[in-house]
Amino acid sequence: MIHIDHVAIGCTDLYEASDRMRKETGIGFYDGGWFPPVGIANKIFPLGGQTYMEIESIVNGPKVAAMAAKGGPGADFFKKAMQSGEDVFTGLCLGVDSMEELEDLAKRHKSIIPDPHLGTRIRSSGTQFLAYQTPPATDCWPKGLPNWYYFTDITLHPSGQPVEPYPGLHRPTGISYIEMGGTEKEMTEWLGVPASTMPFKFNGKTKGVYAIAVKTEDGPEVIIRRKNIVELL
């Protein structure tokens, strides 16, 4: 079963952008930790309904620059995404419930499932729990296409962790819609299941994410609109 898992935003400074996002939306976040191989870290906003948003930026500039100089996969993309001077949607990540489903998707897209130990985030607590993906984000995100994830232990899913205390937070209860570029037909073709089964709205522009709307238990629907990185590449 394919479902929405998380949405990624790139920014210049994850601390400043996360604080600003919290003030703007009333949705809380916690420190997600860091990705050792790629010099990036994130803050995580649980959105309810087993979904979340991650705000990422570069925390190890020389590492990212060296990777980009070597032509490392995605390094140039992340460098542009996080140094564009503003927050940008960088990727949409779908979830599946089993490794078998992920393997089927890898086969259908003639792609691979990279070793998760190389790319999985290390939490602030020092623990690492594995997330498998296909096709790799570095292949899909620059094209404005979603990729798929399988989390080996759903009880540790990033969407279920508590946020930092902050006055007046709303409690998010799930994503009501995601505004995407492209068309429903194109998305259906990519997903292999009808795009109408997911909460997408299509604007016909360049593929990628343009906005997400989040329901809250005790407040209004929150709409987060940012630029689509693919338009800036």
Add this chain to the structure above:
Amino acid sequence: MAMRLDHYQLSTRNIYATAQKLRDETGLGFYDGGYFTSGGIANKIFPLGQGCYLEVEGVVDAGIIDKDLGAKVFFDRTAEGECFSLNGMRVDTMEEMQALAKRFGSELKGGASRVRPNGPQVYGYSTPTGTHAGHAAATGEVTHPDRAGKVTWYYFPDMYLHPSGQPVFNWPGCVEPLGISFLEVGGTEAEMTEWLGVPAKNFPYRFNGKAQGLYAIGVNTSDGEKIIRRPSRQ
């Protein structure tokens, strides 16, 4: 039917003191689980790894003991000290829970239950009734003496919020829990297999032949195996 180990209850008169003592004893960390809207009960939760947890649970509203039979039972069974009082397993779907409830001719209890200190209420379902023999008798539920001390099944719709996955309080020298190594229970393997409906040998149960109930939990940790042993009063 996919069936997994899930959680265990350690009843006590003072959840604060017991949680602190258990952390000192094992190095395992805990967090505040919050309270139940009925019965004046609250708990502290020790994640045990691999989707399992231990709840240290007790009455926190002393005034309710004379008014709520469920609270009174909780209080009474700890008269002689801490005790294990629940062995919970988990299934993955509501359909499986309904099948279990049907098999036992029991109701499916559940919905919003515990109120977390920092988040949404925990939604969970359980079956069958009667595994808490004392509670069932005191609250007027249909009693089934044959069920006393046996496994109760649970279903949590929101597994991403499962109690086993929440972070613990900071504490120097906490160990990382890596899952259950064994569970010492009463009865026999044959009895457990009959109760579960699947071979008991699929799970790390050790049988001591005593009265039904949970007697000890072995937990694999980053600092070796930790064993939590208490009397069983379920």
